[in-house]
Amino acid sequence: MSRQQRIVNVLSVAGTDPTGGAGIQADLKAIAAGGGYGMAVVTALVAQNTRGVRAVHVPPIPFLTAQLDAVSDDVRIDAVKIGMLANAEVIGAVAAWLRRVRPPLVVLDPVMIAASGDALLDPEAVTALRGLIPQAGLITPNLPELAVLAGAAGAGAAGPADTWEAALEQARLVASAHGVRVLAKAGHLPGERTPDALVTPEGDTIEFPGVRIATRNTHGTGCSLSAGIATRVARHGGDWVRAARETKAWLRESLAAADTLDVGGGSGPVHHFAGLWARGGLHTAPEAQQNRAVRGDGGAGRRDDQPAGAAAEVTVGRLDAGPRRSPSQ
Ligand SMILES: Nc1ncnc2c1ncn2[C@@H]1O[C@H](COP(=O)(O)OP(=O)(O)OP(=O)(O)O)[C@@H](O)[C@H]1O
Numbered sequence: 269m270s271r272q273q274r275i276v277n278v279l280s281v282a283g284t285d286p287t288g289g290a291g292i293q294a295d296l297k298a299i300a301a302g303g304g305y306g307m308a309v310v311t312a313l314v315a316q317n318t319r320g321v322r323a324v325h326v327p328p329i330p331f332l333t334a335q336l337d338a339v340s341d342d343v344r345i346d347a348v349k350i351g352m353l354a355n356a357e358v359i360g361a362v363a364a365w366l367r368r369v370r371p372p373l374v375v376l377d378p379v380m381i382a383a384s385g386d387a388l389l390d391p392e393a394v395t396a397l398r399g400l401i402p403q404a405g406l407i408t409p410n411l412p413e414l415a416v417l418a419g420a421a422g423a424g425a426a427g428p429a430d431t432w433e434a435a436l437e438q439a440r441l442v443a444s445a446h447g448v449r450v451l452a453k454a455g456h457l458p459g460e461r462t463p464d465a466l467v468t469p470e471g472d473t474i475e476f477p478g479v480r481i482a483t484r485n486t487h488g489t490g491c492s493l494s495a496g497i498a499t500r501v502a503r504h505g506g507d508w509v510r511a512a513r514e515t516k517a518w519l520r521e522s523l524a525a526a527d528t529l530d531v532g533g534g535s536g537p538v539h540h541f542a543g544l545w546a547r548g549g550l551h552t553a554p555e556a557q558q559n560r561a562v563r564g565d566g567g568a569g570r571r572d573d574q575p576a577g578a579a580a581e582v583t584v585g586r587l588d589a590g591p592r593r594s595p596s597q
């Protein structure tokens with residue numbers, strides 16, 4: 269029974285979201301909600317909120333390696349979730365560490381672009397990212413990321429799938445090209461259905477049905493899903509199908525309660541602990557939330573609607589060069 273199992277140690281290697289909805293902050297919540305002990309190595313500091321990304325700072329590569337080694341020199345690692353990697357140098361350092369440490373289970377979320385449209389990976393780093401894929405047991409691209417990987421694997425520049433069948437086709441191509449399991453996700457497709465499917469390198473497809481929850485608060489769903497799967501696959505002794513099925517059920521519960529949190533003015537986070545709080549009798553009758561920033565501006569109550577580009581003076585990494593796009597939701 270699960271009560272006698274040892275607690276699994278799960279490491280997130282990812283970027284940050286100071287508003288807590290995506291990246292490492294989401295991963296740690298997803299790992300805890302999934303019954304694991306969460307650890308985190310920061311690949312990139314990201315000044316972002318529910319509306320978009322303002323700036324990215326990538327720490328020096330030796331410092332990244334020092335963080336990774338500090339964990340693996342001391343703590344047993346049962347699973348690793350890899351998220352935002354920012355550039356080819358970061359990918360190289362993470363790949364070298366994976367080769368040295370050989371963690372038993374690795375989930376790679378090939379993060380490229382935030383839901384707001386902001387780049388989280390240098391476009392020229394896609395080749396390096398593809399080189400990392402064989403070191404993962406599962407990759408969890410969203411549809412735009414899947415299209416990039418499928419294009420690089422020989423599908424041409426087809427663009428993101430606009431049907432579930434096309435998504436499965438791309439997932440099969442990527443799975444067989446890289447010898448890796450691919451979780452195809454319909455989150456970005458229009459319509460009521462949001463299935464996921466686990467596609468094996470041999471082309472076997474296990475589908476997990478889903479029905480869309482009407483909410484704009486979907487920030488960090490991909491991060492949370494991949495971290496949740498990493499946790500459950502470690503708990504369930506490498507059973508990817510069970511891990512994906514259980515994590516989807518948990519994410520559904522967390523998405524269904526996202527509007528009770530309603531953090532920020534853009535696309536807010538899911539409620540990672542909705543099930544736990546409900547069972548513990550916490551906040552079962554949510555009142556209207558006051559989760560928007562109000563500046564100390566003499567009581568005018570101005571909300572934190574920073575205009576696009578207003579943070580241009582912030583010291584940032586290479587990813588911050590382009591103009592901002594407004595959040596898609
Ligand atoms: N509105 C929704 N209702 C139900 N499930 C959803 C909804 N939105 C996303 N999901 C589920 O969340 C998971 C992640 O979806 P998706 O592929 O859209 O993530 P993503 O683009 O990687 O997320 P992000 O970049 O915000 O972290 C999938 O299992 C998907 O089915």
Ligand SMILES: Cc1ncc(CO)c(N)n1
Nearest residue numbers: 283284290291352382488
């Ligand atoms: C750090 C980080 N990783 C991933 C995403 C994609 O949701 C994000 N917005 N931020």
